[in-house]
Amino acid sequence: MRLLEILPYLVSGWLALVGLYGIATSRHLVHLVGCVAVVQSSTYVILLALSFQKGRPAPMFQQTPPGTPATDPVLHSLVLTDVVVGVTVTAFLLALVVQAYKRYGTADPRAITRLRG
Amino acid sequence: MSPRALRLLFLVSALVLGHALVRAALRLPPHGHMQSPYGDTANVVSVQERQTTDAVTAVIFDLRGFDTLHEEFILFGAVAAVLLLLRPSKDERELPESREEEPGPPRSALLRFSARLFLPVCFVAGLNLICHGQLTPGGGFQGGVAIASAAIVVFLLVGLGPFARLVPATPAELAESLGVGGYVLLGLAALPFGMTFLTNVLPLGHAGSLLSGGNSFLLNLAVGGAVAGGLLLVAGAFARQLLRVRKREER
Numbered sequence: 001m002r003l004l005e006i007l008p009y010l011v012s013g014w015l016a017l018v019g020l021y022g023i024a025t026s027r028h029l030v031h032l033v034g035c036v037a038v039v040q041s042s043t044y045v046i047l048l049a050l051s052f053q054k055g056r057p058a059p060m061f062q063q064t065p066p067g068t069p070a071t072d073p074v075l076h077s078l079v080l081t082d083v084v085v086g087v088t089v090t091a092f093l094l095a096l097v098v099q100a101y102k103r104y105g106t107a108d109p110r111a112i113t114r115l116r117g
Numbered sequence: 118m119s120p121r122a123l124r125l126l127f128l129v130s131a132l133v134l135g136h137a138l139v140r141a142a143l144r145l146p147p148h149g150h151m152q153s154p155y156g157d158t159a160n161v162v163s164v165q166e167r168q169t170t171d172a173v174t175a176v177i178f179d180l181r182g183f184d185t186l187h188e189e190f191i192l193f194g195a196v197a198a199v200l201l202l203l204r205p206s207k208d209e210r211e212l213p214e215s216r217e218e219e220p221g222p223p224r225s226a227l228l229r230f231s232a233r234l235f236l237p238v239c240f241v242a243g244l245n246l247i248c249h250g251q252l253t254p255g256g257g258f259q260g261g262v263a264i265a266s267a268a269i270v271v272f273l274l275v276g277l278g279p280f281a282r283l284v285p286a287t288p289a290e291l292a293e294s295l296g297v298g299g300y301v302l303l304g305l306a307a308l309p310f311g312m313t314f315l316t317n318v319l320p321l322g323h324a325g326s327l328l329s330g331g332n333s334f335l336l337n338l339a340v341g342g343a344v345a346g347g348l349l350l351v352a353g354a355f356a357r358q359l360l361r362v363r364k365r366e367e368r
Contacts, residue, residue, distance in 0.1 A: 005147035013138035017131050024127045025120065051156070054149035059160050059172035062253055062325065066164035072156030073163070073172040074181070081177065081188045084258040084344055088195035091351045095202040098358060 008049035015042035029097040029107045033090060040086045044079050051075035168321045169251045169330040177256065178333035178340075182315045185336075186300055189343055193297045196347040203354040205362045212361040224275055232274035239267035247341035251330035257337040261344025269352055281356040289349040296343025303335055 003010070015038060022035030051072040057064050059073040101107045118126075146152070163175030177185050205211045243263030250256030272280035304315040312318075317331030328334060 002143065006142045006145060008148050009142035009145055010139065013135065013142065016138075017135055021127055021131065025123060049148060050145075050151055051153070052149055053151055053153070058254070059156075059163075060254060061160075061164050061170040061172065066170070066324070067161065069157060070160050070172065072151070072153040073159050073176045074153075074156050076173045077176040077181070080173065080256075080258055081185060084262060085188050085191050085195070087262070088192045088199075088347060088351065091348075091355075092195040092198045092202075095199045095355070098355075099202055 008052075009046055012042045012046035012049065015039070015045060027108055027110065029100060029109055029112075030094070032109060033093045033097060036093065037086070037090055040082070044082065047075045047079050047082075164324055167317075167330060167333075168324040169333060170324050171251055171253060171256070173254070174250045174256045174333055174337070175330065177258075178250075178336040179317070179331065182304075182332070182336065185340070186304065186315075189297055189300055189340060192343065192347055193293070196293065196350055199351045200354055203358045203362075208365055209362050210365050211357070212363060228274040232271050235270055235274070236267050239270065240264055243267065243341075243345070247337055248327070248334075250337040251333045252325065252327070257340025257342075258344055260337075261341040261346075262348065264341070264345040265348035265352065268349055272352070272356065277356050277360055281353060281360060284349045284353040284356075286350065286353060289346045289353065291346070292342040293346030293350060296339045296341070296346060299339040300336060300343070303332055303339065 019035045019038035019042060022038065023032055026032040026035060051074075053069075053071050056069050056071050059070040059076065061068075061070075064070070097107065100112060104112050106112070159176050159180055160172050162180065163169045163172040167175050167179050169175040169179065243260045243266075245260070246255035246263055247257055247260030250260070268280065268284050271283055303318070306318045307314060307316040310316075310318070315332065319331045319335065320328075321331045322329035
């Protein structure tokens, strides 16, 4: 069935929408940062789903003889660098949350509506 | 806007976006039947021309090494932003190390002993991942995270104070700066020979031996240092913020 064939892409879309719902209706800044991470992981899922090719091994040629068809290494490399860089960006967002909590006395994004120095 | 109205607005927007996503997914080839000519070419080139058995590392550091330079600078910028944000501000002060206040109860002796066992093992495993990046799955990014996790495990098993003392700022800063700057310098090293930025200046060697893959060996070390140093700086900044930064009025 067509939908089963494209299931990983639909999972990625679902993750993105759930993450966006969390961001839109969040009541705590740390929860909001976690939802941003969920949206990021939806991109990892779709990149990895696109790189998979049936019956082919991983693109490592220590054991498999060089020249055998393997899965796409470019998408693997994108996910690899993205995960590590995403960790540091999440750390930056959490540092913003710490300072926002100290300035406003609350971590509720609905209460933080005006800039304060 | 009331919560119900917000949810309704989101539902409508999500239906529109979801409809577009499903329509796009229906036009993709079935899962497992993707055609990727660039990937097939990269697999062949990375072993035959670049002498790297790990095609992913060859793509990251050799075939698309310029993009990885940009990723490293994103990391560098995010770390700098965290360090800027978590400094004591005008109305705060930083307690001296002897007067830092540790939140939570102290850990048991078994946990602290396990940290002593685990820390060097994890550190060496991280170095192994970094150095063998061009041979097996691994490389600078993963190994750097493993090394930083070795120190963060100390936070989990021993406590915040010993963790903040384990990661003094200077070695971490040095590792991070050398990593990011070293990547650029290694790229520039090709220019005096008349080649373009980031061309391999080191010999390519034989696929499967440790010193293979041209630049990617040193680039792996540079990125490993940058990632480990950056994550340790970030974690240390958070730890110091919790332990030592207090408002000036408090006694």
